[in-house]
Amino acid sequence: DSGQGDMKNLTADHHLLDGLLTAEFPYGSCRSRYEFSMYHKKSLFHKPSPYLLSKLRKQEELQRRCGPGTAGYKKAMRQLNSSDGAAAAEADDDCRYLVYISLRGLGNRMLAIASSFLYAVLTERALLIDGSKDTADLFCEPFPGTSWLLPRGGRSSALRHLDRYDEGSPVSLGNMLQNGSIVMSADRSNVSWSSPRRPPSHMLLHLAGGYGFNDKLFYCDTVQKLIHDVPWLLMRTDSYLVPGLFLTPIFLGELEAMFPEKEAAFYHLGRYLFHPSNGVWHAVTSYYRSYLAGAGRRVGVQIRVYQKKQPPQQVLDQLLSCIRDEKLLPEAAAETTTASNNGTSDAVLVTSLSSWYHEQLAAEYGGRVAGGVHQPSQEGEQRWGDTAHDMRALSEIYLLSTLDVLVTSGFSTFGYVAQGLAGLRPWVMSRPSPWEEWTEGQAAPEPACQRALSVEPCFHSPSYYDCAAGRDVELDKVTPYIRRCVDVSWGIKLV
Ligand code: GDP
Numbered sequence: 493d494s495g496q497g498d499m500k501n502l503t504a505d506h507h508l509l510d511g512l513l514t515a516e517f518p519y520g521s522c523r524s525r526y527e528f529s530m531y532h533k534k535s536l537f538h539k540p541s542p543y544l545l546s547k548l549r550k551q552e553e554l555q556r557r558c559g560p561g562t563a564g565y566k567k568a569m570r571q572l573n574s575s576d577g578a579a580a581a582e583a584d585d586d587c588r589y590l591v592y593i594s595l596r597g598l599g600n601r602m603l604a605i606a607s608s609f610l611y612a613v614l615t616e617r618a619l620l621i622d623g624s625k626d627t628a629d630l631f632c633e634p635f636p637g638t639s640w641l642l643p644r645g646g647r648s649s650a651l652r653h654l655d656r657y658d659e660g661s662p663v664s665l666g667n668m669l670q671n672g673s674i675v676m677s678a679d680r681s682n683v684s685w686s687s688p689r690r691p692p693s694h695m696l697l698h699l700a701g702g703y704g705f706n707d708k709l710f711y712c713d714t715v716q717k718l719i720h721d722v723p724w725l726l727m728r729t730d731s732y733l734v735p736g737l738f739l740t741p742i743f744l745g746e747l748e749a750m751f752p753e754k755e756a757a758f759y760h761l762g763r764y765l766f767h768p769s770n771g772v773w774h775a776v777t778s779y780y781r782s783y784l785a786g787a788g789r790r791v792g793v794q795i796r797v798y799q800k801k802q803p804p805q806q807v808l809d810q811l812l813s814c815i816r817d818e819k820l821l822p823e824a825a826a827e828t829t830t831a832s833n834n835g836t837s838d839a840v841l842v843t844s845l846s847s848w849y850h851e852q853l854a855a856e857y858g859g860r861v862a863g864g865v866h867q868p869s870q871e872g873e874q875r876w877g878d879t880a881h882d883m884r885a886l887s888e889i890y891l892l893s894t895l896d897v898l899v900t901s902g903f904s905t906f907g908y909v910a911q912g913l914a915g916l917r918p919w920v921m922s923r924p925s926p927w928e929e930w931t932e933g934q935a936a937p938e939p940a941c942q943r944a945l946s947v948e949p950c951f952h953s954p955s956y957y958d959c960a961a962g963r964d965v966e967l968d969k970v971t972p973y974i975r976r977c978v979d980v981s982w983g984i985k986l987v
Pocket residue numbers: 596597598599600601794795796797843844845869871873874875881882884885886888903904905906907
C-alpha cells in the first residue's frame with residue numbers, strides 16, 4: 493500500500509471521519525481535511541456519537557452567526573468598548589465569545605485550543621484564536637464560512653495586547669475574587685458581582701500550570717453560572733482541561749452525552765478541529781511516502797530533550813530497555829528475505845530536537861529493521877515565534893500519528909497530541925522529575941517504560957478542590973473514568 497489509497501474506493505463517510513467533518517470546504521483549500529483518513533488507520537474507537545455531531549453542527553452555525561465581521565460581532569465589540577465597562581450579553585441571541593490566548597509550545601497550544609473549543613461548545617460561545625501567532629500558517633480554518641482568528645485590526649484595548657495578560661491581571665477570576673469585585677460566600681455556595689452588580693464586559697480565565705486556588709474556582713458550578721453572561725471571556729491556558737470539565741458537575745450531562753467513550757474525547761476533538769495547512773500537509777505526505785509507506789509496521793519514538801548540551805545517556809538506556817523489554821523491534825538481524833521484501837518490514841521514525849538518539853538507535857537497530865530508522869529534522873533547540881520551526885514540529889506530530897506503535901517521553905504534550913490523533917496508547921518513558929535534569933550516574937526509572945492507561949492526554953494541573961463538598965478530594969476516586977497518569981503522578985486523565 494502506497495499510503496495514498498484509492499480515492500474512489502473510499503466512502504465519503506471515511507473521508508469525513510464518520511460525519512465529524514462537514515463537506516462544505518473545497519478540496520484544494522485544505523487537502524488534509526480530505527486526505528487524513530488515507531494515512532490513518534481506523535482505530536478501535538466507535539464512531540463519534542450522533543449527539544457530538546449535532547453539537548458540532550450547532551457550533552458551526554454559531555461560529556458563522558457570530559464570527560468576525562457579523563452584526564453580532566460588531567455589537568459585542570461595542571459592548572467591549574462601552575465606557576461604563578459593564579455590559580452583559582442582554583438578548584438571548586447576543587453573541588458571546590471565548591478568546592483563546594496562546595501560550596508555550598505547539599503541543600501545549602493544541603491541547604489548550606481543543607480544551608477551549610470544548611468549553612466554547614458547552615457554554616455556547618464563539619471560539620476565537622489569538623490571530624497574532626502563526627496559527628494561520630499551521631492550520632486550516634475549522635469552521636465553514638467564517639474565521640476562527642481574532643482579527644488584528646479594530647481590536648478594543650481589552651483585546652489589543654493579549655500576551656500581556658497573566659496571573660497578575662486585575663480582570664482575572666482569581667484577582668476579582670481576591671479584590672472583592674466578585675464576592676463568594678464562605679461555603680462557596682453563593683457568588684455574585686459586587687459593584688457594579690452586573691457582569692463586566694470581559695474577564696480573564698487564567699488556567700495555566702501553577703495557577704492559584706481562586707483561579708481554580710473556575711471548576712465550580714456557581715462560578716460557571718456567574719460568568720455565563722460575560723460577553724468576552726479570555727482563556728489563558730497551556731493545558732488539556734477536558735478532564736477538569738468532566739469534574740465540573742454543570743457540564744457532566746452534556747459531556748457524557750457527547751462522549752459515551754471518554755477515552756476518545758481528544759481523538760474526536762483533535763480530528764475535528766486540526767487540519768494542517770497545505771504546506772505542512774505536503775511535508776507530512778511526501779515524507780511518509782518516501783520513508784514510511786513501504787513498511788509493514790511503523791514504530792515511532794518521540795524523545796523530548798530540554799537543553800542543548802549532551803542529551804542524557806539515561807534516556808537512551810531507557811529507550812533501548814523499553815524496546816527490548818516490550819519487544820517493539822526485532823532483536824535478530826533482518827532476514828534477507830524480509831529485507832528484500834519491504835512490504836512486511838518494520839520502519840522506525842524518531843522525532844527529537846537532538847540528533848543523537850536517532851544516531852544511536854540507527855547504529856543499534858539499523859541492520860535489523862529493513863525499513864530503516866529515520867528522523868525528519870534535528871532542530872537542536874526549541875525556538876519561539878519561528879513559523880518554519882513550528883511547521884516542522886506540526887508535520888512531525890502528524891507523522892507520529894500515522895504510525896502503529898509509539899514510544900513517547902512522559903510529561904510531553906508533543907507526544908500527547910500525536911498519540912491522541914493516532915488513537916494509540918503509547919509506551920511512556922518517565923522522567924525522574926519534570927523540572928530537574930538528569931544528574932551524572934543517576935539510574936533510569938524502573939520499569940523503563942509503561943503503557944499509558946488510555947489514549948487521552950494527561951491534564952497536568954487539575955483542581956483538587958470539590959466546591960460542593962468544600963474540601964480537597966482524591967480525583968482518581970471520584971469516577972471510574974478518571975485516573976492518575978503514569979508519567980505525572982499529580983495529573984489526571986480520562987480512561
Ligand atoms: P512539550 O514542551 O514537550 O510539552 O511540547 P510542546 O510542543 O508544547 O513544546 C515543545 C516544542 O519544542 C515543540 O512545539 C517544538 O517547537 C519543539 N520540539 C520538541 N520536540 C520536538 C521534535 O521532536 N521535533 C520537532 N520538530 N520539534 C520539537
